Amino acid sequence: MEKKAASRIMLTLILISMLTLTFNFRPAKAESLYSCSITITPTLPTIDDEVKVTVGFELASISIDAEFGPLRQIDNEFFVDIDIRIPAFLLWVIGHAGKTYSLGKLPEGSYTFNAIVREWRQQPDGSWLPFPFVYWHSKSFTVVSIAVATVDIDPDTLNLRSKGQWITAYLELPTGYDVNNIDVSTIRLNDIFSVDSTAPAQIGDYDMDGISDLMVKFNRTRLESYIYNVLSKKYGEATLTITGQLYDGTPLKGSDTIFVNYAGDANNDGTINILDAALISAHWYPGPPIGPLGYDPNADFNLDLRVNIADVGILSVNWGQTIPYTIP
Numbered sequence: 001m002e003k004k005a006a007s008r009i010m011l012t013l014i015l016i017s018m019l020t021l022t023f024n025f026r027p028a029k030a031e032s033l034y035s036c037s038i039t040i041t042p043t044l045p046t047i048d049d050e051v052k053v054t055v056g057f058e059l060a061s062i063s064i065d066a067e068f069g070p071l072r073q074i075d076n077e078f079f080v081d082i083d084i085r086i087p088a089f090l091l092w093v094i095g096h097a098g099k100t101y102s103l104g105k106l107p108e109g110s111y112t113f114n115a116i117v118r119e120w121r122q123q124p125d126g127s128w129l130p131f132p133f134v135y136w137h138s139k140s141f142t143v144v145s146i147a148v149a150t151v152d153i154d155p156d157t158l159n160l161r162s163k164g165q166w167i168t169a170y171l172e173l174p175t176g177y178d179v180n181n182i183d184v185s186t187i188r189l190n191d192i193f194s195v196d197s198t199a200p201a202q203i204g205d206y207d208m209d210g211i212s213d214l215m216v217k218f219n220r221t222r223l224e225s226y227i228y229n230v231l232s233k234k235y236g237e238a239t240l241t242i243t244g245q246l247y248d249g250t251p252l253k254g255s256d257t258i259f260v261n262y263a264g265d266a267n268n269d270g271t272i273n274i275l276d277a278a279l280i281s282a283h284w285y286p287g288p289p290i291g292p293l294g295y296d297p298n299a300d301f302n303l304d305l306r307v308n309i310a311d312v313g314i315l316s317v318n319w320g321q322t323i324p325y326t327i328p
């Protein structure tokens with residue numbers, strides 16, 4: 001232990017002893033020795049989020065032991081009773097990571113979480129005395145509503161042959177919300193991709209259903225590389241989620257599912273050609289005829305535990321193409 005830290009602990013020990021003595025004689029003047037932290041996750045919860053509260057205690061930068069009671073709720077207030085024990089000597093402090101309470105999903109509104117703390121202080125003879133007051137630590141937070149957007153991503157199917165600079169998303173908002181109020185700079189696809197600024201967002205009604213929609217575009221090469229390399233999705237459905245905010249801070253969220261086919265590279269050399277076709281034939285399964293090398297998942301592009309005509313079809317869609325390159 002460093003000298004500085006040791007002297008800090010010594011100083012705290014002396015301080016605790018002094019306060020303990022003070023408390024024994026003049027309880028009304030004594031103050032809490034510990035600090036309490038209450039953390040709400042996520043910081044700005046929506047009606048769609050599970051709200052969690054983490055309560056922890058520290059004494060001279062050391063997490064301290066506590067007995068956490070059950071969660072109680074009265075209207076928009078949550079309460080927990082907590083007993084914390086402060087040993088006579090700081091070196092006896094038992095580390096404790098705190099406790100996380102789940103408040104579940106909550107309706108829109110303002111809430112307060114209250115930690116009601118009773119402090120037990122160990123006396124020099126080893127016995128425990130309850131501090132005559134309870135400490136009340138509170139944290140307020142707000143649960144906001146969410147505008148659930150209808151999202152249509154275009155195209156519906158992506159394969160290695162499909163060309164184009166962008167992937168387009170059309171967003172519609174439920175009654176009571178206006179797509180003109182969407183702050184386009186806050187829009188993200190799968191929390192990562194922002195809207196391609198070289199393609200201006202437009203408001204129209206592309207599906208002619210009478211509900212205005214906002215059209216935004218995302219860089220196609222980057223998104224394809226992400227689906228292939230990060231989501232490791234080579235064949236099948238991929239769900240893409242759009243999030244963002246209205247100018248008044250209301251979050252919006254919506255998803256669409258597209259179909260991707262980037263499969264066909266059975267030998268993982270980056271291109272789809274006759275070598276991959278040869279592997280399908282060599283691993284043809286279950287046959288007849290059974291391929292001489294038996295089943296191999298690398299040749300089973302749709303992962304249905306068969307290597308057959310369906311995999312040939314998947315390969316032929318992407319014939320002659322290269323797989324999406326990695327975006328750093």
Ligand SMILES: [Ca+2]
Nearest residue numbers: 152153154156
């Ligand atoms: Ca679609």
Ligand SMILES: [Ca+2]
Nearest residue numbers: 205209211213
């Ligand atoms: Ca529309």
Ligand SMILES: [Ca+2]
Nearest residue numbers: 265267269271
């Ligand atoms: Ca290949």
Ligand SMILES: [Ca+2]
Nearest residue numbers: 300302304306
């Ligand atoms: Ca297959």
